[in-house]
Amino acid sequence: MDSSHAIRALSALAQEHRLEAFRLLVQAGETGLAAGVLAERLGIPASSMSFHLAQLANAGLVAQRRNGRSILYRADYAAMDGLLGYLTENCCGGEPCGAGALSQERASA
Amino acid sequence: MDSSHAIRALSALAQEHRLEAFRLLVQAGETGLAAGVLAERLGIPASSMSFHLAQLANAGLVAQRRNGRSILYRADYAAMDGLLGYLTENCCGGEPCGAGALSQERASA
DNA sequence: TCGATATTTCGAGAATTATCGAATTATGGA
């Protein structure tokens, strides 16, 4: 992951509707959710949802596949992983950030 | 960290100059760097740099303190940590994303 | 084939963000 790719991913998540949609997709798991279902859950028009999903897809954060009349979107965990890895390496001095807090959370889990 | 705070942090990092500035601050460590030094390294006017630093500060990602005529900015590792924690918990199903890849990186480190 | 459903694309307008020079504020030294 290079910085321009990271910026695209960060931009994709830096928006209320898209962050929420991505969270729903993460919860939904491998099967994913149809575009229409997401639009309904977020309470926005289908065309707006489509616009946002295109940005998430462009950033590589979601994948899509057709299922009958619907198009199912699913979160791409590896892409999210890549973003977290980039941030950890480039914006945290290579350590889990602050060299403490995150590790503590993990230890307590 | 709630979602609106996360969005502010993501937005702050989702911009070429700000991501680069933040990376330089992470490298610089606790002492930080003066606003003018950052502007020079990024090759942008002081007023533009000031605009971007204000956004990073607003997102809580950087802290500032005056040192003589300069204002030194430093990365707030805890804030970055909070963002990574939020993304891990809310956008990765609570597991290090993909329940594998990140763990593997850590294991091999 | 026809009609209904699901989604995307298009086009226009509103809102937000980024850029940069000029003016302003704050500090330190002579």
Added chain:
DNA sequence: TCCATAATTCGATAATTCTCGAAATATCGA
């Protein structure tokens, strides 16, 4: 006090992003 330096704020403009209805595309079932 006066001047130079360091930064921020202001104001205007450019660029980008967001929103949403209407139109177009694709799929399914009768």
